[in-house]
Amino acid sequence: MPPKGSTRKRVPVDGSATHTPTLAEQLSFLHYPRPFKNPNYTKNLNRRTKNLKTVLTQERERERAERERRRQEKEEQERIADDAMDVDTADNPNKEKNSGPSVSRLVALDEDIPTYTSIEAPPSLLPPRHYCDITGLEAPYTDPRTGLRYHDKSVYELIKGLSPSVAKDYLAARGVNPVVK
Numbered sequence: 001m002p003p004k005g006s007t008r009k010r011v012p013v014d015g016s017a018t019h020t021p022t023l024a025e026q027l028s029f030l031h032y033p034r035p036f037k038n039p040n041y042t043k044n045l046n047r048r049t050k051n052l053k054t055v056l057t058q059e060r061e062r063e064r065a066e067r068e069r070r071r072q073e074k075e076e077q078e079r080i081a082d083d084a085m086d087v088d089t090a091d092n093p094n095k096e097k098n099s100g101p102s103v104s105r106l107v108a109l110d111e112d113i114p115t116y117t118s119i120e121a122p123p124s125l126l127p128p129r130h131y132c133d134i135t136g137l138e139a140p141y142t143d144p145r146t147g148l149r150y151h152d153k154s155v156y157e158l159i160k161g162l163s164p165s166v167a168k169d170y171l172a173a174r175g176v177n178p179v180v181k
Helices: 023-028 052-085 087-091 151-160 164-174
Strands: none
Touching: none
């Protein structure tokens, strides 16, 4: 006797049975077109590519123009404020005009606002870090025979097996005048 459910229902061959789609088939987006690019996209013909040097130069120029504009606005405001303060001198020509620098002029006109390209830092007070000539990791040790810096004993074992010419090449790569004993 065959196991339960192993018999298939026979479908009539006359085509009277139609396929009704399941809910998953109805909600599926499988057969919809999926263009990778936006079909409505049009290329901007006026735009051209710029290299990094050009972009940085334009950024510096824009920042310089902005500082100059702010400086001119500040000078204009100071001139208007000075003219408003000189009401007494306009009435009395014998009275001397105050020629001393105003408080606002004592403040530097060229305010440097820190930006990505203008930040400068003083030299570090910490000692420079030393890196392994073989691996590039931090190197607390130096081989007295070759002068190569190394990270740990496994690298030291490798350095001991190097010929003097290879050790000179590693030192030259670091920028040291190689003197191998």
